[in-house]
Amino acid sequence: MKTLIAALCLFLVASPLALALAPSRGTRRPASSIGSGWAATSNDNNNHQPQQRQPDDESLASSRRTFVSGCLSSLALLQTAVHGQAHAVRAVGGSEIDCRAAGNCLEKGELDGALGWYWGAKDRCEATDPTCGAGGKQLTVDETTGQLVGKPVPNGVDANRITHIALVRVDIGREESSVLKIGLYGNDAPASVEQFLDFLSETGFATRSTSSNALGELTAPVAFGRGGAATWIDPGTSIEFGVPSQSISFAKSKGRAKVLDSFVPQPRPSANLVENDAIVKEHDSAGLLSVPKKGLGYGGTGFESDDECFERTFLITDAAAPALNPTRRVIGQVLDGKSMAFLERLSNLPTKRGIRGVIPGQTDGPPLPKVVVRDVAVATVVNKPTDASSSSS
Numbered sequence: 483m484k485t486l487i488a489a490l491c492l493f494l495v496a497s498p499l500a501l502a503l504a505p506s507r508g509t510r511r512p513a514s515s516i517g518s519g520w521a522a523t524s525n526d527n528n529n530h531q532p533q534q535r536q537p538d539d540e541s542l543a544s545s546r547r548t549f550v551s552g553c554l555s556s557l558a559l560l561q562t563a564v565h566g567q568a569h570a571v572r573a574v575g576g577s578e579i580d581c582r583a584a585g586n587c588l589e590k591g592e593l594d595g596a597l598g599w600y601w602g603a604k605d606r607c608e609a610t611d612p613t614c615g616a617g618g619k620q621l622t623v624d625e626t627t628g629q630l631v632g633k634p635v636p637n638g639v640d641a642n643r644i645t646h647i648a649l650v651r652v653d654i655g656r657e658e659s660s661v662l663k664i665g666l667y668g669n670d671a672p673a674s675v676e677q678f679l680d681f682l683s684e685t686g687f688a689t690r691s692t693s694s695n696a697l698g699e700l701t702a703p704v705a706f707g708r709g710g711a712a713t714w715i716d717p718g719t720s721i722e723f724g725v726p727s728q729s730i731s732f733a734k735s736k737g738r739a740k741v742l743d744s745f746v747p748q749p750r751p752s753a754n755l756v757e758n759d760a761i762v763k764e765h766d767s768a769g770l771l772s773v774p775k776k777g778l779g780y781g782g783t784g785f786e787s788d789d790e791c792f793e794r795t796f797l798i799t800d801a802a803a804p805a806l807n808p809t810r811r812v813i814g815q816v817l818d819g820k821s822m823a824f825l826e827r828l829s830n831l832p833t834k835r836g837i838r839g840v841i842p843g844q845t846d847g848p849p850l851p852k853v854v855v856r857d858v859a860v861a862t863v864v865n866k867p868t869d870a871s872s873s874s875s
Contacts, residue, residue, distance in 0.1 A: 612658065615830035616717030616845060622826075632822030633768040633800065636815040643667050643762070644863055646675070647817065648682055651857040652712070652828065659856065660824040662798070664771055665863075666814040671759040674813045677751065677778045681795060682706050682858050687778060689751045701746045702732050704792050709734065710855035712828060713793050716846040719803055720772075721829045722781065723855070724795035728788075747789040750779035756811075763812050765803040769822055771814035772797050772806060800829035828853065 581587035607614035613630050615621040622631040645668030653659045668675040680687040686703025706723070709731025714722040725731055728747035733740060753776035765772060773796045774780035781794035798816065799806075816822055833847035 612827060615826075616715075616832065619830075621830060630823045630827055632819060632824070632826040635817065635819060635822055636767045636769040643669055644814075644817075645669055646679060647861050647863060648814075649857075649859045649861075650682075650706075650855060652824075653852075653854050653856050654828070654831070655851045655853075658827075660827075661821065662824060663817045663821045664798075664814050665817045666771070667762050667812075670762040671756075671811060671813045673756040674759045674773055674777065674811060677756065678773060678796065678813060679860060681778060681792075682860050687748070687792075689748050690746075700732075700742060700744050701748065702728075702735075704728050704731070704748050706795070706855060707858040708732075710858070712831075712849050712853035714797075714846065715829060715831055715833050715849050717830055717833065719801050719829065719846075720797045720799045720806075721825070722794045722797040724781070724793045726793045727790060728792065747787075748792075749788045750791050751777050753777055753780065759811060759813075761811060765799055765806040765810065765812060767802055768800045769816035769825060770799045770812045771816075772799065772810045772812050775809055775811050798825060798829075800825055 581590050607618055607620045613621050613623050623629065624631050644665035646666040648664045648666065650662045650664065651659060652662060666675045666678065677687060681704065684705065684707060686705030686708070688703035690701060704725050706725065709725045709727070710723060711726060712721055713724050713726055729741045729745045732745055733742060736742075756775070756777045763770075778795050779791045781796070782791065786793065797810075816825060831853065832850040833845060834850050835844065835847045
């Protein structure tokens with residue numbers, strides 16, 4: 483910027499001088515006919531042609547000094563302005579932070595703090611940082627390793643209740659990938675777990691025949707490993723997974739870029755199939771695997787088409803969520819700390835909020851980066867006999 487102003491000043495100084503020294507166009511009158519100021523060049527009263535007085539050397543020097551002085555003043559002002567900007571401090575919402583900590587935002591009239599809005603650079607971490615959570619909040623990081631720290635692994639369920647272990651590899655964009663290790667309570671919620679295992683299998687979950695009918699219609703089971711993705715995030719609370727579109731997943735599995743008009747998706751199963759499953763525990767901690775009480779396919783609003791009814795098949799909590807207890811059933815849990823740390827990362831990804839983002843508290847939505855399921859593996863757990871059973875034998 484300084485160089486630009488200096489060049490401009492040089493141009494402004496040189497231009498008047500060049501114009502003054504350049505010969506004027508047309509016929510020049512004799513010097514004797516030029517008086518001081520403006521003068522007539524002919525005795526004819528009807529033919530008056532004014533001519534400007536030529537500047538002398540002293541006036542040119544004065545003009546140059548004026549321009550140079552002005553340019554130097556501009557440079558000085560610019561340097562002062564830049565120096566001031568470098569030391570300027572942006573508003574960072576300090577009063578909002580203080581009232582949130584004290585719990586008296588409304589009493590002090592700090593509406594931004596009461597509504598949970600965050601302002602200023604120092605209130606927000608860098609969005610591209612994997613340890614940066616939703617709303618620009620810095621997540622907990624291990625000081626030694628620098629790795630993200632998840633919430634504690636859920637407890638309160640006997641390990642012998644876990645009948646199956648699922649390993650789900652999830653990719654975040656093209657750079658990040660990790661595994662969620664999940665245990666299922668097959669003995670307590672057998673029907674719900676059976677549906678979930680079918681959904682995780684290579685064969686997939688089906689509620690109708692998968693063969694072609696007389697009309698040439700095609701259908702296929704819905705499988706989490708084919709088109710599965712993270713579909714909805716409630717930041718810091720839960721993340722939902724499913725298959726957004728059965729028709730698109732089927733077309734991709736057949737190597738087609740276009741959806742087949744003859745494809746017929748799997749509908750929701752009957753809600754009666756899982757009504758006798760027990761409630762193992764409530765949604766009282768992070769790391770719990772939850773499905774709708776009516777079964778798979780009932781996780782959305784209920785108005786989704788058959789093609790999209792498995793878009794929000796199950797969720798994993800990242801905090802206690804008692805509001806889910808009336809409509810959902812816990813059928814499993816995350817099993818290790820590494821998976822809990824990855825869950826913390828997933829549930830705090832930025833979301834696509836659209837117009838809802840301007841409403842205070844409305845931060846949930848589909849994940850902003852692409853979050854897809856790369857691979858799924860399931861193993862059956864063989865429980866060791868208890869001490870009592872061993873002694874009796």
